[in-house]
Amino acid sequence: MINVGIATFEAEVIEASMHTPVLVDFWAPWCGPCKVLGPLLEQIEAEYNGRFKLVKIDTEAEPQLGQAFRIQSIPTCVLMINGQPVNGFMGALPKGQITAFLDKFLPSENELAAQTEAEEAQAALAEGDADSAVDKLLHAVAQAPDNDELRFELVKQLIGMGRLDEAGTHLAPGLNQLPPKLRLEALKHWHDALTFVMTDERGEWALEQFDALIAQNKRDFDTRLAKARALIAEGQWPEAMEELLEIIMRDKTWGDEVPRKTYVALLELMTPPKPKDGGPVPGKTAGGIELSGKAAVQEDPQAELLSRYRRKLSMALN
Secondary structure, eight states, X not given: OEEOOHHHHIIIIIIGGGTSXXXXXXXXXTOHHXXXXXXXXXXXXXXXXXXSEEEEEETTXXXXXXXXXXXXXXXXXXXXXXXXXXXXXXXXXXXXXXXXXXXXXXXXXXXXXXXXXXXXXXXXXXXXXHHHHHHHHHHHHHHOTTOHHHHHHHHHXXXXXXXXXXXXXXXXXXXXXXXXXXXXXXXXXXXXHHHHHHHSGGGGOOHHHHHHHXXXXXXXXXXXXXXXXXXXXXXXXXXXXXXXXXXXXXXXXXXXXXXXXXXXXXXXXXXXXOOTTOOOOTTBOTTOOBOSXXXXXXXXXXXXXXXXXXXXXXXXXX
8 A cells, every 4th residue: 555646646656557446545634434445445455465456546736636626525546547447336334245346357367477477478478588478378278268368478479489289269250159259350361361361372472473474464463462471471561451352342242352351450450459458648658747848749650651551551441
């Protein structure tokens, strides 16, 4: 448990909640029920062994924070996850009701262990140790099999390492969901392209061989799709999307729409993941506190590329 004020709120609540849920206890020294609730919350925090972090805000000393959360009575507790308030309760509730409230939102011990493994995997990747990263992601997915983000990271690494059979095995449970998640479907199309290149004789072709056939028949969609997959395997994704566009513009529904689906998959895989809090609002900190002046906005080449290819797809489909 720590006491938080306006000076430390950003770091101890907003930023901390990106990694661990934070329960904010709004209280005041004169409040009788607060004196009952406070020690109980500290006891629960210790029993939960890191599953959440408890902070206390004295509304008498920090009225600005109480007003920001529209606190009308105390004690009031607000649970922060990923920089946002997700729920809360008022009054000095008994221990059973508090733990029932927390258990609705907090990760289980297995999920917490999986998150730790995932963080260690990212550290291993940063050091260039892909094998260790995959081992840690395998453990993480085993502990939290319903976590699609962990499954996505695992399968993405396996595909990138050319371990396609393993990637397909670990991708299958995510694809069995109804409806399947877009990011997992995107991995499937990347996986399909690499599998094609490894199993089809055209995977050995030079690009000029594809171009020679296409020059004879602009509607040779099978060859165009094969070329696009070869380009994907070589990491030339914008060039692959150009080839897929040629099919889409001529026949939007050809091949069960695989060209369109593959194009969308590449856009999805090229899109950086969103920050957990949705990203800061220009002119504000992540916690929503106003800043002086305007935040400088710089053009992101990757964002511009994605925007351009989204427009091209929209035009091809209309």
